[in-house]
Every structure is written in structure tokens, then in C-alpha cells.
Amino acid sequence: MEAKLQLLQFASPLSIFFLLFLLPSISAVEHLHTYIVRVDADAKPSIFPTHAHWYETSVLAATASADGSTAWPSGGPLIHTYSSLFHGFSARLSPSAAADLASSPGVLAVLPELIRHPDTTRSPEFLGLLSSDRTGLLAESDFGSELVIAVIDTGITPGHRSFADSDLGPVPARWRGECVAGPGFPASSCNRKIIGARYFSAGYEATSGRMNDSAELRSPRDTDGHGTHTASIAAGRYVFPASTLGYARGVAAGMAPKARLSVYKVCWAAGCFDSDILAAFDAAVADGVDVVSLSVGGVVVPYYLDAIAVGAFAAAEAGIFVSASAGNGGPGGLTVTNVAPWVTTVGAGSMDRDFPADVKLGNGRVLPGISVYGGPALAAGHVYPLVYAGAAQGAGDGYSSSLCLEGSLNPDAVKGKIVLCDRGVNSRAAKGEVVRKAGAVGMILANGVFDGEGLVADCHVLPATAVGAVAGDEIRKYIASSTPKSPATATILFRGTRLGVRPAPVLASFSARGPNPQSPEILKPDFIAPGLNILAAWPENVGPAGIPSDQRRTEFNILSGTSMACPHVSGLAALLKAAHPDWSPAAIKSALMTTAYVKDNKGTTMLDESTGNSSDVFDYGSGHVNPQRAMDPGLIYDLTPTDYVNFLCNLNYSQQNIKAITRRAADCRGARKAGHAGNLNYPSFSALFVEDGMKRRMSTHFIRTVTNVGNGPAVYRATVREPEGSTVTVEPKELEFRRAGQKLSFLVRVKAATADKMAPGSSRVRSGALTWSDGRHSVNSPIVVTVQAPLS
Numbered sequence: 193m194e195a196k197l198q199l200l201q202f203a204s205p206l207s208i209f210f211l212l213f214l215l216p217s218i219s220a221v222e223h224l225h226t227y228i229v230r231v232d233a234d235a236k237p238s239i240f241p242t243h244a245h246w247y248e249t250s251v252l253a254a255t256a257s258a259d260g261s262t263a264w265p266s267g268g269p270l271i272h273t274y275s276s277l278f279h280g281f282s283a284r285l286s287p288s289a290a291a292d293l294a295s296s297p298g299v300l301a302v303l304p305e306l307i308r309h310p311d312t313t314r315s316p317e318f319l320g321l322l323s324s325d326r327t328g329l330l331a332e333s334d335f336g337s338e339l340v341i342a343v344i345d346t347g348i349t350p351g352h353r354s355f356a357d358s359d360l361g362p363v364p365a366r367w368r369g370e371c372v373a374g375p376g377f378p379a380s381s382c383n384r385k386i387i388g389a390r391y392f393s394a395g396y397e398a399t400s401g402r403m404n405d406s407a408e409l410r411s412p413r414d415t416d417g418h419g420t421h422t423a424s425i426a427a428g429r430y431v432f433p434a435s436t437l438g439y440a441r442g443v444a445a446g447m448a449p450k451a452r453l454s455v456y457k458v459c460w461a462a463g464c465f466d467s468d469i470l471a472a473f474d475a476a477v478a479d480g481v482d483v484v485s486l487s488v489g490g491v492v493v494p495y496y497l498d499a500i501a502v503g504a505f506a507a508a509e510a511g512i513f514v515s516a517s518a519g520n521g522g523p524g525g526l527t528v529t530n531v532a533p534w535v536t537t538v539g540a541g542s543m544d545r546d547f548p549a550d551v552k553l554g555n556g557r558v559l560p561g562i563s564v565y566g567g568p569a570l571a572a573g574h575v576y577p578l579v580y581a582g583a584a585q586g587a588g589d590g591y592s593s594s595l596c597l598e599g600s601l602n603p604d605a606v607k608g609k610i611v612l613c614d615r616g617v618n619s620r621a622a623k624g625e626v627v628r629k630a631g632a633v634g635m636i637l638a639n640g641v642f643d644g645e646g647l648v649a650d651c652h653v654l655p656a657t658a659v660g661a662v663a664g665d666e667i668r669k670y671i672a673s674s675t676p677k678s679p680a681t682a683t684i685l686f687r688g689t690r691l692g693v694r695p696a697p698v699l700a701s702f703s704a705r706g707p708n709p710q711s712p713e714i715l716k717p718d719f720i721a722p723g724l725n726i727l728a729a730w731p732e733n734v735g736p737a738g739i740p741s742d743q744r745r746t747e748f749n750i751l752s753g754t755s756m757a758c759p760h761v762s763g764l765a766a767l768l769k770a771a772h773p774d775w776s777p778a779a780i781k782s783a784l785m786t787t788a789y790v791k792d793n794k795g796t797t798m799l800d801e802s803t804g805n806s807s808d809v810f811d812y813g814s815g816h817v818n819p820q821r822a823m824d825p826g827l828i829y830d831l832t833p834t835d836y837v838n839f840l841c842n843l844n845y846s847q848q849n850i851k852a853i854t855r856r857a858a859d860c861r862g863a864r865k866a867g868h869a870g871n872l873n874y875p876s877f878s879a880l881f882v883e884d885g886m887k888r889r890m891s892t893h894f895i896r897t898v899t900n901v902g903n904g905p906a907v908y909r910a911t912v913r914e915p916e917g918s919t920v921t922v923e924p925k926e927l928e929f930r931r932a933g934q935k936l937s938f939l940v941r942v943k944a945a946t947a948d949k950m951a952p953g954s955s956r957v958r959s960g961a962l963t964w965s966d967g968r969h970s971v972n973s974p975i976v977v978t979v980q981a982p983l984s
Contacts, residue, residue: 223286224284224285225286225304226271226282226283226285226395226465226466227283227284227293229283229301229302230278230279230855231247232298235298243279247270248270251269251281251285251293254289254293270283272394272395275474276506278506279855300852301849301852303497303852305395305466306490306491306493307462308465308466308488309463310345310346310416310459310488311487311488311517311754319760319764319819320819321820337360337451340367340388340454340479340481340483341451341453341484342483343422343455343759343762344456344476344484344485345423346414346417346457347414347416347420347457348414348453349732350377350381350413352732353429355386356429357383357385357386358429360384362384363384363387368478369475369481371387374409374411375409375410376415377411377413381413386452388454389454389455390472390475391456392456392458392468393410394471398467400460408460412455412457416731416734418487418751418755420729422728422755425756426483426759426762426766427449427451427452427763427766430443432444434747436564436566436651436727436750437651437736439649439727440545444727444729447760447762448763456472456475456476458488459488467499470499470502476507477506477507481512482513482769483512483513483514483515483762484512484513484514485515485762486500486516486758487516487517487753487754487756489517489520489529489530489754491529492528496850500516502853505836505854508534509833513765515535515536515758515761516536517537517538518537518538518757520754520755522700522701522702522704522705523642523701523703523802524642526706526707528716531710531714534778534831536784537718537813538757538760538761539700539754540699540720540721540754541700541722541723541816542697543722543724543725545689545691546690547690548561549562549657550687551657552685553667554578554681558685559666559667560660561684563686564649564750565652565655569655570683575682576608576609576610576682576683577609577681578609578610578667578682579609579611580594580611580668580672581600581606581613581614581627585600585602585605594613594614596613596623597617598626601626603630607632608633610633610634610635610682610684612636612638614638615637615639615643621652621653621737624650625653625741625742627654634656634683636657636682637659638658638659638661638665638667639658639659639664644661644801645661645662645801645802645803646700646801649750650737651742651744652737653739653741655684697816699798700720700754701802703717705717706813707878707957708878711843713872713878714876714878715876715878715974718813718814719784719788720813720816720817721764723757726756727749728748730748732745736749761784761817764817765780768784768819768822768823772823772901775828778828778829778831779901782828782830784814784817785876786827786875786973787971787972788813788814788817788818798812798815798816809976813974814972815972824902826900826902826906826964826966826968826969826970827900827908828898828901829873829875830897831872835872835873836872837854839869840854842863866895870892876974877976879977881979883946883950883979884982890943890944890945894940895938896937898936898937898964900934900935901933904931904932905928905929905930906966906969907927907929908929908965908969909925910925910926910938910964911965912963913963914960915944915958915960917944917956917977918958919942919943920940920960921941922940940975942975942977950981953983954980954981955978955980957977959974959975959977960974
């Protein structure tokens with residue numbers, strides 16, 4: 193095959209035509225999949241007038257040779273072409289054609305497409321962003337007015353009050369984007385707030401077939417709600433009054449209320465497809481955005497196979513800050529996604545606000561719950577029969593009914609009662625709809641052991657509340673102990689909105705955790721931000737429960753997820769970029785990391801919602817963001833694209849794999865001689881040791897360079913909180929800066945003592961911290977030491 197493709201280097205277009213259609217069929221036609229192909233731009237043969245001509249001919253040749261087929265459902269081989277992030281394209285290919293194409297001249301990498309899924313009246317105040325302050329981050333940045341945030345998501349709802357352009361200046365003159373019109377999104381939908389809007393569906397439709405135009409809109413218009421919600425968290429205007437079904441009343445505002453928005457719709461009914469995500473990145477870089485907000489998660493694969501990592505690298509190289517959600521796979525370990533070091537990975541925490549909806553049992557016990565149900569309440573002073581869904585099955589089995597799956601409940605067994613459903617499989621709101629249709633008056637949604645005590649408020653379609661695993665067990669036991677003479681009864685007490693909750697913040701149970709499954713030398717997530725029960729803008733034609741049967745309408749909605757935490761950081765990054773135009777994306781991340789805090793409003797280490805115990809660095813990274821301190825961090829750990837290349841070298845990536853990410857060859861000799869992957873100039877330290885049973889000390893070192901971004905000369909002194917069982921030394925212990933902008937380096941040595949006998953495959957994790965202080969600034973970096981026992 194390679195010899196045949198090499199013919200394309202010198203063949204005429206006419207001979208290529210005959211070559212393609214005379215190639216013999218050598219195998220049966222295989223199923224087609226979408227692949228993303230990166231090429232060396234300089235390798236384009238001169239006979240082709242454009243890269244697109246070259247791409248299409250190469251795909252035709254590879255497919256004809258491998259499959260004997262040149263037919264595509266979409267009518268052509270190419271789905272997208274890319275030119276800003278890198279040179280390349282996406283196409284529908286069989287696995288054998290993709291393999292042949294990967295070995296052809298000029299091709300750097302062929303990536304199989306992955307399908308991903310989308311993973312605030314209080315949060316600005318909770319973060320200390322007060323519009324009344326005449327100093328501080330909002331004032332210093334002019335509320336982010338000249339910055340452009342790209343939101344790659346499900347689209348946006350134009351005309352919403354959160355996206356009004358009153359009092360905004362003209363669109364920045366440097367802007368190169370466009371407003372793509374379509375159904376439900378006329379060209380007039382853009383204004384001085386929404387300055388760009390595009391949609392990318394070719395990858396989705398190439399795999400899933402033509403979209404259902406009656407259910408989805410081929411335009412930037414949001415028919416889901418997720419994109420509208422995240423966009424307004426990042427950059428929504430001040431809106432009063434704002435609430436969801438009467439809850440969380442107040443002034444709604446995004447982090448950067450004057451920042452401009454450019455929207456790239458890539459998520460559809462079947463998910464968010466890598467080829468479309470890369471097309472959005474490509475457009476965003478070309479358009480001239482300053483920040484990319486990506487509340488989309490997926491599986492963790494090597495960086496050279498990760499479309500988000502590849503796209504984010506090119507964006508970072510162009511000076512664009514990329515914020516991505518850590519994922520909602522918590523509370524289990526090794527669940528964090530979007531882990532490339534050039535991406536800012538954001539976990540989720542709570543605020544000091546909640547929406548209590550308690551369960552009162554017939555025996556007098558009151559158990560805490562949470563809900564934002566806004567319809568008619570249950571009758572005051574009245575209790576209702578209480579039944580466990582697992583004992584009320586209809587035609588299905590007890591397992592299906594326990595989860596309140598569609599059609600699983602026996603209406604005769606639940607009518608007029610409150611039903612206890614187990615969490616899992618179908619959505620929380622969908623369970624409520626199943627219970628409502630069966631004739632019940634209310635629902636209690638109980639966590640399982642894995643979910644622990646983590647609770648999420650939902651806009652249920654009937655009186656309903658969510659309770660933790662402990663309360664769920666108690667309610668089940670109460671029901672099981674009931675008798676005909678003493679039946680189980682209950683009611684739900686909706687208590688509205690409660691402020692000043694302590695402790696806060698608390699790490700959200702669903703927030704994905706480390707360690708970093710791809711490169712444990714880099715601590716992930718980077719930090720957490722508000723992501724639990726966040727109020728933000730919502731489309732006027734989508735019910736707040738997010739299910740088709742919900743005909744209620746609301747201007748704002750309350751959602752939870754790292755998807756909500758990510759745009760908080762995107763907006764904060766825009767503010768920091770506006771306040772410090774010369775800061776790189778790595779500098780902005782460093783400022784947010786080194787000023788984060790780990791103590792809650794009770795003065796204790798932040799708790800893990802799932803267990804009620806203290807959380808740790810694999811849960812929250814550097815801590816919870818503190819934007820006011822981030823504006824003046826004192827020191828920053830900066831990074832350049834070359835530093836990331838050296839990092840990839842020290843991961844022992846091949847030249848081909850590195851070039852697939854960076855678009856250029858790398859000289860790894862110096863990088864590998866200098867150290868290890870942990871020597872990337874990152875604002876955290878992660879040491880990993882393998883315990884081999886030998887009675888010796890394990891040690892490693894980290895080299896870091898910090899830049900003085902203060903007002904002038906300063907002397908910083910190091911303080912270390914050592915991880916238990918480890919010795920940490922810093923050389924030198926004092927850094928004397930003579931001027932602003934000066935860089936100084938230091939060395940950190942970590943020695944871990946041999947652990948007590950460990951079970952095969954187990955690990956021991958201990959954390960500490962390094963703080964540089966000049967008496968005014970405290971520059972904090974977590975230190976985590978992991979000792980891993982071999983499998984045998």
C-alpha cells in the first residue's frame with residue numbers, strides 16, 4: 193500500500209483518477225469509523241492546489257486499496273479539514289484503510305474518534321467577586337470587557353437576559369469570527385455580547401446518520417440547555433430578579449459579566465464527537481478567542497490519541513487558556529479526565545447555600561434531604577403511605593422496580609403513596625416521571641453505597657427529595673419493619689433556600705478524583721470551583737427537569753456537575769487575562785493554583801461530601817479557587833511549549849507521537865538527560881515510588897523556576913509541611929528577587945522511607961505542601977508522595 197500511495201507524490205491528477213478506479217478489491221468491505229488524521233503540512237505534493245485536494249485523494253486511494261470501496265454515506269470522504277490547530281482532516285474509514293493511511297508519506301498520526309458527553313445567584317459572592325468593589329479583580333479587569341470566551345458545548349439561547357449587550361462597547365477590532373445563521377438562530381441573534389456562533393455536526397451525522405430536524409436544530413441554537421447554562425456561568429450579565437421555581441432568588445451573574453462570548457455547538461443527541469470538537473477548536477483559534485471553556489469529558493487515552501489534548505495544545509501555543517471539566521466519575525479514584533498538563537482541569541465543590549427538603553417518617557424521625565421542587569406541596573400536617581419501589585414491581589423484576597425504571601412499577605401498589613427509589617441507571621428526574629405516571633404522590637430518591645452522602649438538587653416533576661445512603665438505609669429498614677397495624681408513612685418538608693451553610697465548600701461527591709491515570713507525575717485535578725447546585729441561564733423551550741414530558745418553563749435552572757465548575761474558571765481566567773495581558777495560560781493557571789485554599793468556612797480541611805471525612809490532594813488538587821488572591825499571586829510557575837515537548841520526551845513518547853501533538857519534531861536528548869516527567873515546571877509536586885521490599889530510602893528531585901510578578905524586589909522564604917513518612921528539603925531556602933519579572937530556580941528533594949509491609953498492588957498516599965512567602969504573598973504548592981507495592 194505504501195508504494196501505491198507514494199505514487200501520489202509524482203502522479204498527475206488524471207493518472208490518479210485511473211489508479212483509484214483500477215485498484216483491485218482485496219477484501220470484503222469493512223464497517224466504517226471516523227478517524228482524525230494529522231499530516232505534515234510541508235509534505236503536500238505540488239500537483240495538488242490545496243491541502244483539501246491532497247487529503248481527499250489520499251483517502252480515496254487508501255480506501256480503494258484496503259476495501260475496494262469508495263462510497264461514503266455522506267457523499268464524500270472528508271468530514272472536516274483542519275488548518276489552525278494543525279493540518280489534517282477527519283474521514284470515515286475502515287480500520288484497514290486507516291492503518292494503510294497511517295503508514296503513508298506525510299501522515300503524522302491517525303486517531304480513532306471518541307464520543308464524549310457534557311459532564312448563579314450565589315457563586316460570584318461566594319468567590320468574593322462583588323460588583324460594588326472599586327478595587328479587586330472585577331474592577332481591575334473591567335469585568336473582562338475586551339476578552340472573548342469560547343464555549344464549546346450544546347449551543348446557546350440568544351435573546352436571554354444573561355446575554356444582553358446593553359452598555360457594552362463595540363466588538364473588539366481584532367475579532368475574526370462569524371455568526372452562522374440557521375433554524376431558530378437568525379443572523380440577528382448575535383450582538384455585542386454573543387459575537388460569534390457556529391455549529392459542527394458533520395462528525396455526528398457521519399456516524400449517526402442525518403439528524404432528526406424535528407428534535408434538533410442545525411444551528412448554534414441550544415435545544416438541550418447545557419451550553420446556555422455554562423455560557424452564562426462564564427460570562428452572563430447581571431440579571432435581577434433571577435430564580436428557579438422560586439429557589440435561589442437574587443441577582444444572577446457570570447464570572448466575567450462583560451466578556452464576549454463565541455459559541456461552538458458540537459454536542460448533539462448522541463454525544464459530542466471528537467472530529468466536531470477539533471473543528472470547533474480549529475475555528476476558535478482562527479477566530480481569535482482568549483479562553484476556551486470545555487465542559488465535556490471522556491475516557492483517558494495517551495495524549496497523542498486524545499483529540500481534546502491535541503486541540504488544547506495548539507490553543508495553548510497560541511496563548512489561549514483552556515479550561516476543562518474533570519469529569520463526574522467520583523467519588524472513585526483514577527476517574528479524572530482531561531488531564532493534559534496544558535489543560536486546566538477543574539473539579540467541583542459546594543457553596544454556602546443549599547435547598548433542604550427533609551423526610552419526616554411516621555415514627556417522628558426527620559432525615560435530611562435536598563430538592564428544588566417548585567409545584568404544589570404535600571398537604572401540611574398529613575403523612576402518606578410509604579412504599580419501597582423494589583416491593584412494588586409491575587410486570588418487571590424487583591431490581592428494575594427498585595430503580596424506578598420505565599414501566600417497572602405496579603400502579604395499584606404505589607397510587608397515593610410516597611415511593612422510595614434507588615439511585616442509578618436512569619436519570620434522577622426520569623425516576624420521578626415514572627413514579628408520577630404510576631399515580632404516586634411523591635418520591636424519595638436514595639443514594640447507594642457508591643454515591644455515599646453526596647446529594648444533588650433536582651427540579652422534580654412531583655414532590656420529591658434526595659437523601660444520602662445512610663438515610664436511605666434507615667428508610668428501607670423502617671419500611672421493612674412496618675406491619676398492617678403500624679404501616680410505614682412519611683411526608684416531605686420543603687424548606688426553600690438556605691444561606692450561610694457550614695461547612696462550605698465541600699468537595700462534591702461526583703467530582704472526579706486523581707491520581708492522574710495518564711501521567712501520575714502531574715497532579716490532577718488542578719483545583720476545584722463551585723459546581724454543586726448552580727443557578728444559571730436556561731432556554732425558554734426546555735423544561736427544567738430536562739425530560740421531554742416536563743412542560744414547565746423557567747428562565748434559569750439549577751444544575752450540578754464539573755460542567756458547572758469549569759466555566760467558573762473560564763470566566764476567572766478571562767478576568768485575570770484582562771488584568772494581566774502579558775500572562776501566559778500557564779501563568780494564569782499557576783496564579784489560580786498557588787492561591788487556592790483547602791480550609792472551609794469552619795477552619796477545617798474541606799470535607800468529602802461522599803464520606804463526611806476530610807478530602808485530600810487527589811480530590812481537590814491545589815484546593816478551591818480564590819480569584820481575589822489570584823490577581824496578585826506574588827510568584828508564578830510559567831511554562832512554554834518547549835517545556836511541554838520536554839515533558840512528552842520524558843514520558844518516552846516516540847518522535848511520531850510527539851509530532852502528532854506538537855506538529856514539529858522534537859530533540860529529546862537534552863530533555864531526557866535533564867530529568868524526568870515530574871520536572872515539568874508545574875505548580876505542584878507528585879512523587880511516585882515503587883516499594884520493592886528492600887530496606888532502603890527512595891528519593892527523587894524536582895527542579896522548579898518561579899517568576900516574580902510582584903511590584904518589585906522581594907525575598908521569599910520556603911516553609912515545608914512534609915508528607916508523613918517523607919523528608920523534603922528545598923535548596924535554596926531563600927529566593928531574593930531584585931526586580932519584578934526576575935526568574936529564580938530551586939530544587940526540591942523528596943525522600944520516602946520504606947513502608948511497612950504492604951499488600952500486593954496496594955498504595956500508600958501522603959500529602960504535604962511547600963509555601964514560599966515574602967510576608968505579603970503565600971505561594972502554595974501541594975506535595976503528594978505515593979508508594980506503590982508491586983502486584984506480586
